[in-house]
Amino acid sequence: xxxxxxxxxxxxxxxxxxxxxxxxxxxxxxxxxxxxxxxxxxxxxxxxxxxxxxxxxxxxxxxxxxxxxxxxxxxxxxxxxxxxxxxxxxxxxxxxxxxxxxxxxxxxxxxxxxxxxxxxxxxxxxxxxxxxxxxxxxxxxxxxxxxxxxxxxxxxxxxxxxxxxxxxxxxxxxxxxxxxxxxxxxxxxxxxxxxxxxxxxxxxxxxxxxxxxxxxxxxxxxxxxxxxxxxxxxxxxxxxxxxxxxxxxxxxxxxxxxxxxxxxxxxxxxxxxxxxxxxxxxxxxxxxxxxxxxxxxxxxxxxxxxxxxxxxxxxxxxxxxxxxxxxxxxxxxxxxxxxxxxxxxxxxxxxxxxxxxxxxxxxxxxxxxxxxxxxxxxxxxxxxxxxxxxxxxxxxxxxxxxxxx
Amino acid sequence: xxxxxxxxxxxxxxxxxxxxxxxxxxxxxxxxxxxxxxxxxxxxxxxxxxxxxxxxxxxxxxxxxxxxxxxxxxxxxxxxxxxxxxxxxxxxxxxxxxxxxxx
Numbered sequence: 001x002x003x004x005x006x007x008x009x010x011x012x013x014x015x016x017x018x019x020x021x022x023x024x025x026x027x028x029x030x031x032x033x034x035x036x037x038x039x040x041x042x043x044x045x046x047x048x049x050x051x052x053x054x055x056x057x058x059x060x061x062x063x064x065x066x067x068x069x070x071x072x073x074x075x076x077x078x079x080x081x082x083x084x085x086x087x088x089x090x091x092x093x094x095x096x097x098x099x100x101x102x103x104x105x106x107x108x109x110x111x112x113x114x115x116x117x118x119x120x121x122x123x124x125x126x127x128x129x130x131x132x133x134x135x136x137x138x139x140x141x142x143x144x145x146x147x148x149x150x151x152x153x154x155x156x157x158x159x160x161x162x163x164x165x166x167x168x169x170x171x172x173x174x175x176x177x178x179x180x181x182x183x184x185x186x187x188x189x190x191x192x193x194x195x196x197x198x199x200x201x202x203x204x205x206x207x208x209x210x211x212x213x214x215x216x217x218x219x220x221x222x223x224x225x226x227x228x229x230x231x232x233x234x235x236x237x238x239x240x241x242x243x244x245x246x247x248x249x250x251x252x253x254x255x256x257x258x259x260x261x262x263x264x265x266x267x268x269x270x271x272x273x274x275x276x277x278x279x280x281x282x283x284x285x286x287x288x289x290x291x292x293x294x295x296x297x298x299x300x301x302x303x304x305x306x307x308x309x310x311x312x313x314x315x316x317x318x319x320x321x322x323x324x325x326x327x328x329x330x331x332x333x334x335x336x337x338x339x340x341x342x343x344x345x346x347x348x349x350x351x352x353x354x355x356x357x358x359x360x361x362x363x364x365x366x367x368x369x370x371x372x373x374x375x376x377x378x379x380x381x382x383x384x385x386x387x388x389x390x391x392x393x394x395x396x397x398x399x400x401x402x403x404x405x
Numbered sequence: 406x407x408x409x410x411x412x413x414x415x416x417x418x419x420x421x422x423x424x425x426x427x428x429x430x431x432x433x434x435x436x437x438x439x440x441x442x443x444x445x446x447x448x449x450x451x452x453x454x455x456x457x458x459x460x461x462x463x464x465x466x467x468x469x470x471x472x473x474x475x476x477x478x479x480x481x482x483x484x485x486x487x488x489x490x491x492x493x494x495x496x497x498x499x500x501x502x503x504x505x506x507x508x
Binding site: 048056089092096139144189229 | 430434
């Protein structure tokens with residue numbers, strides 16, 4: 001391990017020690033051994049079209065989780081990228097001869113764009129960005145909450161290429177008084193009474209951010225159908241709920257859009273931590289937005305046997321909501337001493353940042369590897385999990401247990 | 406000459422129409438059996454009503470809960486998600502869930 005190590009402040013340590021002694025607390029993160037993981041237990045690996053073996057959360061609408069072994073590298077392969085749809089039926093067929101992206105509402109020139117239009121009439125822009133479900137790791141909330149009981153694999157990182165949303169809106173000519181744009185995809189519910197999955201962003205947010213894309217390329221290839229073919233919204237730094245897949249309609253409106261998936265869906269407590277006391281309800285909420293700082297150890301996987309006295313290379317990724325990762329630290333002594341990991345290539349402030357560290361376990365037995373990250377504005381991860389009733393924003397310090405000897 | 410060309414032209418037309426039909430088509434896998442509902446009174450009504458919008462894994466993965474929790478869930482499906490479920494069936498579903506997936 002790097003010699004750049006430092007000890008945590010005693011106050012925080014004491015607090016952790018007291019908690020651990022009081023409640024039989026295993027540690028801050030989830031269960032550390034894969035085979036003991038109650039969130040993933042009993043869930044089969046399945047292979048959906050254009051996908052490799054992913055962990056099944058739900059069949060229909062499909063929700064598929066990426067196994068943690070893919071997070072030892074910065075770029076998540078398209079075939080391993082997680083899937084999350086909200087309503088059924090989902091689009092199973094796209095004909096580019098008839099597919100159009102419509103831009104309507106408070107614009108001077110409504111547009112009907114073909115995929116070719118998107119590719120040729122607007123400058124091509126690229127961004128490498130993390131796409132993470134708002135409810136990633138919801139299954140680990142305590143007390144538990146209703147909703148998709150994800151483990152930690154509802155996330156992925158890709159290089160997205162497409163047209164800038166601001167360029168498309170500028171071509172349509174956003175009128176004075178426009179407040180938001182709404183985004184709708186080809187997924188349409190079976191019953192008219194079921195709220196269609198439609199999301200919104202502020203016009204000011206869109207026009208200020210050249211990295212928001214209508215992406216038609218993912219890691220150098222067309223998007224898999226289940227990740228949004230032929231084009232999806234990419235909103236770097238913000239949770240995946242805004243990254244509308246199989247995009248087909250953009251409407252510019254002069255109000256704040258408050259249909260189900262913006263309100264009451266996908267809301268967080270209106271305070272600095274986005275959290276409330278466990279089991280309580282927030283007085284006021286706001287739409288979920290920027291992602292919190294997270295980091296994971298992907299290799300060796302939980303429960304791996306490693307020899308004592310020989311160096312082990314630890315690998316994983318870290319990310320945040322767009323400030324960029326400044327530092328990743330690991331602790332192998334329960335969180336007293338934290339040592340700086342080596343960072344991999346910087347693929348931009350919205351990307352997974354690879355990290356690695358070499359550690360030589362000394363004692364046979366179970367060894368716990370904890371990891372935490374800091375972003376460029378000093379935000380980090382806590383030892384105790386924050387709680388909110390929807391199971392969003394999880395970013396507690398994670399850990400894996402390895403068997404030494 | 407015309408005869409010789411015809412099969413080639415036909416092939417071209419067929420290829421073009423196949424391309425035009427759809428650029429990407431995927432099959433929808435069947436619901437996986439790992440999340441089959443537990444047997445018990447009301448299981449058929451529950452299955453029939455719920456699977457028109459989603460597979461049963463959406464149910465079985467949820468935390469165990471009281472009749473109050475499940476009543477809340479079923480009410481949300483009807484009031485918020487517009488599930489066309491009548492009062493009698495809703496009652497049956499809540500009783501089934503609270504019994505088989507209660508805490």
